[in-house]
Amino acid sequence: MPKKIAVVLAGCGRMDGSEVHESTLSLLYLAQGGALYHCFAPNDPQVAVIDNLTGKVSEGATRNQMVEAARIARGKIQPLADLEPSEFDGLVVPGGSGGFKNLSVGPGNVHPQLRRVVEGFYNAGKPMAFICIAPVLAARVLGVQGVELTIGNDAETAAEIERTGAHHIVARVNECVADETLKVVSTPAYMLGPGIADIAAGIQSCIKKLLSWA
């Protein structure tokens, strides 16, 4: 039986949604690893709509996180509220500052549906992968467990992770950090960059680790 992995997206495009390369490469390496993936996203408006060319906020515009993430998922996506950890063998959360904000629902917070899901996978002893800035979300839920995570080497973000009780491990872009006890793996991706080939190597190792536990 192929492993079933849930992937949580939140919009499409790094400034106001999930980072496109990180999301797509997660799906690629899951499929190449023989897993079936299924995408989920909050059925909520994005925190903002941002022109990904100029960086300007489109005042008054609204876009739905799930509808936009369907561009990455090729239409096969369900509301995050419908994600049942019991039906999956593992979880992947790609990055992107916009997706991070959508999944945070305010500074220091975690979207209640994502918190429920992460706690569900953790309680079931099922593995999870967090990419780029998404490990901060993992820290906010699992910091109390002392989870080991990486976002690369950004001091401020590492400090935010450490404040939750989680441990931050410096890593290079082509590496992942694996917490073997909690079955949580992370990789810096575009927190470090610089290019798609660099982040692909890290995401590939991250997904390989996830599937080895699944």
Place this chain on the structure above:
Amino acid sequence: MPKKIAVVLAGCGRMDGSEVHESTLSLLYLAQGGALYHCFAPNDPQVAVIDNLTGKVSEGATRNQMVEAARIARGKIQPLADLEPSEFDGLVVPGGSGGFKNLSVGPGNVHPQLRRVVEGFYNAGKPMAFICIAPVLAARVLGVQGVELTIGNDAETAAEIERTGAHHIVARVNECVADETLKVVSTPAYMLGPGIADIAAGIQSCIKKLLSWA
């Protein structure tokens, strides 16, 4: 010196823009092949705005092809009108039915800026790669040269290609068809599918061939 490859996008998301996986994997294999890529898109409104979850047209909504394609290009994108074939060693055009419509500007047509670019690369003897449905655009410009192309095995689309004077070659998703004389390579990608690992194999072989000529 690394090879410089121009990638032409037209929106973000297969229904009303460039297909996200095909576009991202083109960038991946270009970078892994040691090339530098630069993205371009028409600085024009999309032909339509379509909900990629439901397939419904968002009546009255407008989105700019270049601004949306910036989600794939991570903000590094220029107007297609600024693409000078003399500055690049090769060209890649990913697919997606929406991107195809944006780059067609009407049934049977080719966006004048894309026509200029394809003719420029052809006249300079520089290689080009067309993915998924994009080979139909190549046929509309280079059919008179008898270019060999594939879109997989869809009879109606193959017939449209043949009507231009181009030759359609049936191919599998993990294969590419290379016209060694005209230096044009194509692969069926999501014209066949079924999954991202399948199309990745074809796109990888397609980009490898392109770079071997560049």
